[in-house]
Amino acid sequence: MSTTTVSTPVLEARDVSVHFGGIKAVEGVTLRLEPGLIHGIIGPNGSGKSTLIGAITRLTPLTHGELLFAGEPYQGTRASAMAGLGVARTFQTVRLLPDLNVRDNIQLGADARLGEVEQLPWHRRLRPTESPAVAEAIRRTGLDGWEDYFPSELSYGTQRRVEIARAIAMDPRLLLLDEPTAGMNQSERAEISRLLRDLRDEGLCQLLVEHDVQMMLDTCDYVFAMNFGKLIAEGTPAAVVQDPLVQEAYLGRKGRHNA
Ligand SMILES: Nc1ncnc2c1ncn2[C@@H]1O[C@H](COP(=O)(O)OP(=O)(O)OP(=O)(O)O)[C@@H](O)[C@H]1O
Ligand SMILES: [Mg+2]
Incomplete structure (x- = not known):
């Protein structure tokens, strides 16, 4: 053998x-x-x-x-x-949805919808609680405290961390x-x-x-x-x-x- x-x-x-x-x-x-x-x-x-x-x-x-x-x-x-x-990815230029806060942008990853991001309606119904994968991705990327912020309120480096969090939330x-x-x-x-x-x-x-x-x-x-x-x-x-x-x-x- x-x-x-x-x-x-x-x-x-x-x-x-x-x-x-x-x-x-x-x-x-x-x-x-x-x-x-x-x-x-x-x-x-x-x-x-x-x-x-x-x-x-x-x-x-x-x-x-x-x-x-x-x-x-x-x-x-x-x-x-x-x-x-x-297969999850982050882009060379930040691609976050401007009308969704950090938590909901990351939730898109957990929903395994990354590939459909551009087709999603702007005013997607918000979830009452975040999924465990989202909480874990937020913790691991050091985004605690930023959950309710919108992309335009974040530094470029922080926006990039949200992108990484969204990708890893997909597991x-x-x-x-x-x-x-x-x-x-x-x-x-x-x-x-x-x-x-x-x-x-x-x-x-x-x-x-x-x-x-x-x-x-x-x-x-x-x-x-x-x-x-x-x-x-x-x-x-x-x-x-x-x-x-x-x-x-x-x-x-x-x-x-x-x-
Ligand atoms: N959609 C496109 N249409 C035409 N040419 C393109 C397109 N995308 C990339 N290219 C060209 O293909 C080549 C490779 O580009 P690419 O963006 O893959 O390089 P890169 O290694 O990622 O560069 P950088 O380090 O600047 O990000 C370049 O000559 C670029 O201009
Ligand atoms: Mg490149």
Whole structure:
């Protein structure tokens, strides 16, 4: 009897490409997201990180390739049904409903309606009590005391925490975070890093996009690097940031910006 166990990845992308006309935003990306690990994606601006998350969450149509969740192809699944599969995400730009307070925005996650946020009526009937998943998400993201505030009354960093709370209130099997700590200070970032690692220790598979290299080194178990839509390196965070191709990708872009 074999003692080797090969675990099924939570998510697999096979040779995935997304083109916008002539722009090859994602080109031939193959990756596996393993259970109980925090995966990171780094890469210069415009390298295709958000487009890849859009493809994985079915918001952006694939030009080519295959997507599998827990070993099953899911290309036919609509973006609005991804919550039902157990896939939660936060967006690069905050997408909270302005007419709902913090508690009700987070309740949307618990209702597994994240994919339908844009279709919800503005004046959704409010619940008399919040569900336990919402109370737990509020506690874990340090939002106690902010429950009755509306998004416009919150700092950008706090709005981002509400987004994260909404995603974890869904109790997902896979959490995708696109620059969740943008607009946060160093100590707020450290708190989010701690939260993501706690969720990882509870078994939650994650994919995190961040520009802050220190945050990636502190948080991720495994990192993918992208440039011009392609994967150029993968491995431990420390090895990937040292990779000559990765260093060149950042320096090359910087040089061009400065030119
Ligand atoms: N809807 C779209 N239509 C046309 N081009 C797009 C679209 N979305 C993204 N792109 C282009 O695809 C490329 C990859 O963009 P993407 O937003 O995925 O990069 P990114 O790595 O997330 O960048 P950043 O770090 O700035 O967030 C860019 O050239 C971008 O202009
Ligand atoms: Mg992006």
